Amino acid sequence: MTLPGSYQNPSDKPCWSFCSSCNRCQDKGRYTKCGSCSGRYDPLGRIDECREDFCDCRNGVLRWKTKEGKLIITRFKTNPFKGEVKYEKKSEDERDWDSYVDDMREKMDDQNFNPITIYEED
Known part of the structure; x- marks a missing residue:
């Protein structure tokens, strides 16, 4: 593990391409620029x-x-x-509620x- 914030969150990078199946970058490992990227959503770096x-x-x-x-x-048993x-x-x-709001x-x-509005009672 590294110190918090020592890496940039990969999902903030312009090259990030979200995979809806595994929630990671679908281009990770395909390019040389991915060498220092984890390819995962990582807000703390x-x-x-x-x-x-x-x-x-995809395969x-x-x-x-x-x-x-x-x-x-x-x-995968079936293609996602x-x-x-x-x-x-x-x-x-x-639709009525959305219109009212x-x-x-x-x-x-x-x-x-x-x-x-939700209130918590003490």
Whole structure:
């Protein structure tokens, strides 16, 4: 492990390309510029780079290095990129609520207005 903040968070770099299957950079290991990059979301800048730990999801292989340093390599049973993402349509109640919130935000000139407030009782 390294000192906090000694590396830049890879997800802040302009070359970052998010993999929706393993949540890492899908281009890690493909370019020479990736030599000092862990390829993982790392806001504290602590994760050391490992040449064997990279995203290989496009080829149907999950490669993952555990915190203990063990490298796990397994094949996906199905291709995670083959499917189609489907969204449920909003119900009439949800559309009405969203419309109400949008109207209130416009009237109050506050784009962060939230009519639901949670209070904790002591």
